[in-house]
Amino acid sequence: MTEFTPWLSLAGGGLIGLAAVLLMAFHGRIAGMTGILSGLVPPFSNDWGWRAAFLVGAIAAPALVVISSGYAIPFESPTPAPWLIVGGLVVGVGVYLGSGCTSGHGVCGMARLSPRSIVATLTFMAFTALTVFIIRHLIGGF
Amino acid sequence: MARILSALAIGLVFGAGIALSGMANPAKVLNFFDFFGTWDPSLAFVMGGALIVTAIGYLFVLRRNAPVFDRLFHLPTRRDIDMPLVAGSAIFGIGWGITGFCPGGAIPALGLGHGDAWLFVGAMTAGIALARLARQTLATRASIRAA
Numbered sequence: 001m002t003e004f005t006p007w008l009s010l011a012g013g014g015l016i017g018l019a020a021v022l023l024m025a026f027h028g029r030i031a032g033m034t035g036i037l038s039g040l041v042p043p044f045s046n047d048w049g050w051r052a053a054f055l056v057g058a059i060a061a062p063a064l065v066v067i068s069s070g071y072a073i074p075f076e077s078p079t080p081a082p083w084l085i086v087g088g089l090v091v092g093v094g095v096y097l098g099s100g101c102t103s104g105h106g107v108c109g110m111a112r113l114s115p116r117s118i119v120a121t122l123t124f125m126a127f128t129a130l131t132v133f134i135i136r137h138l139i140g141g142f
Numbered sequence: 143m144a145r146i147l148s149a150l151a152i153g154l155v156f157g158a159g160i161a162l163s164g165m166a167n168p169a170k171v172l173n174f175f176d177f178f179g180t181w182d183p184s185l186a187f188v189m190g191g192a193l194i195v196t197a198i199g200y201l202f203v204l205r206r207n208a209p210v211f212d213r214l215f216h217l218p219t220r221r222d223i224d225m226p227l228v229a230g231s232a233i234f235g236i237g238w239g240i241t242g243f244c245p246g247g248a249i250p251a252l253g254l255g256h257g258d259a260w261l262f263v264g265a266m267t268a269g270i271a272l273a274r275l276a277r278q279t280l281a282t283r284a285s286i287r288a289a
Contacts, residue, residue, distance in 0.1 A: 002170040002182045009184040012163025013191025016246075019156035020192070021199030026148050028209030028216050031156060033245035034270075041271050050149035050211075055249060057153020062161035062253040064154070073161050075251065076169035077258035079241050088262040090237030092269015095245055096277075098230025099218075102165075102238075103246035105231070106189065109218070111196035119223050124235035125175075131239025132175040 002074070020108050023054070032104020034095040080142050098124070145211045157250040163188040166251040168242025168258075175239065 020031035027050055029036075036054055039045035062073055079087065095101045098120055100109065105124075109117020135141060164170040164184050173182035208214055238244050243251070243262045251259035 001180050002164070002167070002173050002184075004182055005164060005184045006187045009163045009187040010191040012159045012161070012165070013188035013193075014195050015155055015159025016163065016165075016188070017159075017192040017195025017199065019152050019159060020196045021203060022152045022155065023149075024200060024209065024215065025203045025206075026152065026210045027145070028212040028214060030216070030218070031152075033249055037245060037249070037267070038270055038274070041267055041274065049146055053146045053149035054153035054156070057150040057155075058157035058160070058250045059153075059253040061154045061157025062166060062250050063255075065158050065161050066254075071162075073166065073254060074164070074170070075167050075254050075256055075259075077242065077256065078169055078172065079258075081258075081261060084241055084243075084258060084261045085265045087237045087241035087243070088265025089269040089272070090240065091234055091243065091245065091262075092237075092266040092271075093273040094230050094232070094234030094237055094269075095266075096230065096270045096273035097226045098234055099227060101234060101246060102244045107192045107196055111193055111200055112217075114218065115221050116218070116223060116227055120227055120231040123228055123231035124238065127232045127235025128239040129175045129177070131236050132172055133178065135239065136176055136179055 002076075016103070016107060017111075020103075020111070024108075030104055030108045032100050032108055034099070034101045034104055038096065078142070083142060094124075148211065156246075157253065159192075160247055160250040161254070163191075165244070165247040166254065166259075168247075168251075170242075171238075171244070171247065172242040 023031040039051045105117040105120040173180050174185035
């Protein structure tokens with residue numbers, strides 16, 4: 001069980017949206033983690049500077065939230081290590097082929113009503129739900 | 143320098159949003175998709191909040207001629223639905239369902255200091271590199287055949 005957190009989640013979502021708007025306003029870029037990260041996988045893209053800076057900020061933020069507010073950010077990963085590696089590889093291949101993930105397609109693309117992003121988001125949401133159903137209810141979990 | 147500091151600050155906002163919303167917590171993400179078990183609808187609020195702010199914000203921002211630090215807005219222009227888009231998204235969904243980590247959730251999760259997030263991000267980065275290598279190899283072969 002995880003606690004239902006509508007207000008915290010809404011506020012967090014609002015911050016994600018704010019970051020997406022700011023990245024477009026200042027850098028003219030879609031705030032999609034797949035696209036940003038792909039430019040940092042060798043061979044590096046020429047504009048790796050802002051990408052690396054965004055990534056450093058994103059990684060530092062949770063620690064700063066914990067230190068400044070004292071709010072212990074809940075984290076629980078129920079997946080065994082071998083499956084984390086398999087799942088990680090699968091996610092990497094999938095988001096590269098599909099040109100985006102939850103942030104790029106699900107937030108930025110959907111907000112622009114891009115048909116490609118709408119199809120992508122509906123597809124990965126459906127397959128995620130199906131995968132969770134199979135793992136938890138058909139084969140009884142890891 | 144201003145460009146780099148700006149990206150750093152925006153990354154901080156993004157990471158804070160992910161951390162507070164629960165997107166960096168795989169158990170919470172998996173529970174959102176577990177409608178017939180321990181369902182936690184929180185992530186619908188994350189998506190809702192992010193979409194409302196982005197949709198309204200983009201309306202104002204994209205009315206301008208150019209972003210502050212660039213000559214133009216880098217907006218995807220393709221509108222066709224092709225096989226890589228659908229198949230890639232399906233593959234991503236399978237991996238998200240196995241782990242509860244998506245790229246935007248996993249990167250900020252690195253900052254929480256849990257080994258699981260690092261393991262996932264390492265594998266995911268390798269996946270991106272492999273997929274790109276495969277696509278380039280196929281493209282090179284196709285161009286050799288065509289020549």
